[in-house]
Amino acid sequence: MIRVLLVEDNHADARLLEEHLRDMRDAFSITRVETLQAGIAAVAEHDVVLLDLSLPDAHGLETLTRMLAAVRGVPIIVLTGMQDDKVATDAVAAGAQDYLLKGELTTQLVVKTLRYAIERKKLQGMEVERVKTTEALARARFVADVMAASTSSLDLGESMRAVARVMLPALGDFCVIDLPRSRGELQRVTIQAADPALHDAINEVATAHLLGPRHVQSPVQRALEERKTVVIPALNIEDLHPDARSRELVRRLQLRSLLVTPLVARDRVVAVISLVFGPSGRTYGNDEKLLAEEIAGHLALAIDNARLLADSQRALRGRDELLAIVSHDLRNPLSVIDLALGLMARDSSHLATALPRAQRAADRMNMLIADLLEVSRIDAGTLKVEPAPTDLLLLLTDVIEQHRVLCTSKSIKLVGELAPELGTVDVDNARLVQALGNLL
Structure with missing residues (x-):
């Protein structure tokens, strides 16, 4: 049985809808509430919602927006008058599954709309899951490729160069990898550019330590000290305090977003990866941060294991x-x-x-x-x-x-x-x- 939640404060309109479903009692059960707040409280226990856009506590598209925010898994059918045809189509564009014009209701139309709305919602859910699965597989393949690169050579520097190449352009237009040394100093292992034509320019910028540890405001230094990822979604050129030559290079590279993540193993930073978006126009958000941190966790373990193996071989x-x-x-x-x-x-x-x-x-x-x-x-x-x-x-x-x-x-x-x-x-x-x- 399909459980229908009717959110309607007009008694005449509500009785009309109930009449249309009376002969379908074996297929539908209907519960009516008169306010949006009551509807939000009851929606989780129903399979589909018939929602009037004009209620005592909400009006227009705000009604739909608030209901969608409360429960996204339940399909919503908007109820509106003849004069609100445009509002109804706007509601569908905003996330409603369909709409019914109160002046044109028939039993067949109501039943068909309810069934179709539920089926479309199921299909949408299946598509969302398919997309999520595809994205998860692509993410897993990407992480696997990075890990394969990390074990491509017994030489740590060469394997880190391979890692940087694999991470571009998926996670950045430029990649810099540093290894911590004594007294807080860093050894720069590799600088890679997705566009080989920009390699010399990013190399000059990075070598000048605009992204390195010597600058007071260095994100790399912050990541080292705090042992957590530093993200600058919108990179301001003046934040780097470049000289005239470096300012010209930064503009040419179009550096716009920065992510620095430390690789921590056994409470010790074993490497620091700096990723920069530039010519692609992309910026770093939470998804990129989580992916970078997942990769950093795997790489830190791999680097630490490689060092333990080297130590045991020396012993x-x-x-x-x-x-x-x-x-x-x-x-x-x-x-x-x-x-x-x-x-x-x-x-x-x-x-x-x-x-x-x-x-x-x-x-x-x-x-x-x-x-x-x-x-x-x-x-x-x-x-x-x-x-x-x-x-x-x-x-x-x-x-x-x-x-x-x-x-x-x-x-x-x-x-x-x-x-x-x-x-x-x-x-x-x-x-x-x-x-x-x-x-x-």
Whole structure:
């Protein structure tokens, strides 16, 4: 059953309409109210509205406008007199589904108009949903294209240049991307123009920091500090305080609207994107702001993940380098021990000299193993260096003796020319021995 809301204060006109629908009681139920306020309160519970434009609390197109604002999903049919034909057509143009002239009502006309109004409203709703779906798909494809560009290269700068190219001209005529560095400075990664012929001009403007962080009123600086999108729908050239040359370029570029959005990941700004509309004549509104912020959220996560991956790869390379050094350091004392044991096995007369060498080599191995266990301290920056007064001549002599047997086994003559007056120095004995051993 179709629920009809009749908003009519004239009793005679209301009875006439009710008479036309009386024989259709199985198909229609009708509820009547006499004021617009009462109609607005009841409209949500009905399928269609018959609305008189002349009511005690509203008159003319204002009546329709207020009803449309209250509930947009219910079709409205305007009721008017013969002399109000133009008002009725204006009402249809303003959003009414149809109109009925009170002096020409018939049961067939009223029923047909009610049914057609409901069907047209349904079709309009379906079209609106289709358009929304199409726009949502286009938006999703656009975001996907931007994200694909962000992963097109392992080099962050190159991937950001690809992102800027994809974002134009859909989100701007010009795009500038900056990466924050230490002390609040920015590294400009890319400047792109939808029209390649304007690239040099926008590059000169951006390089002069009219859109950059050095200006007191810089939108980029505001976005960095506030960590939220800055939108200037109507860009005033004087807001940029350009010099004569830059003023000429700004006019040539027709810069008219600006949007700056920060890319924030883990409470840290990882990049700033500045988008500018110029020659296209477009301006930034809420739709563009929401789309830019959606893209910024995805890009921030992608950039942060890329940096985490780079950090982990650097850590792995550092680990591999450390293991290579440690394995090399362990191999040297092992060779000394092996040669000393072989020498003692062949001739016990060498026991007095070979055994201390083997012992010192074993001690050095213990020290290297302890160093290996301190890798976590190196990563944390807490590795201790413990300098102490050391007889440099004695230390160097010991290092030479430790490696002499190894050199001899490889037919290498190791000669130490040490000045007797080397004296005492403050060094970390163990780490200096390790460093000299690596050099040898």
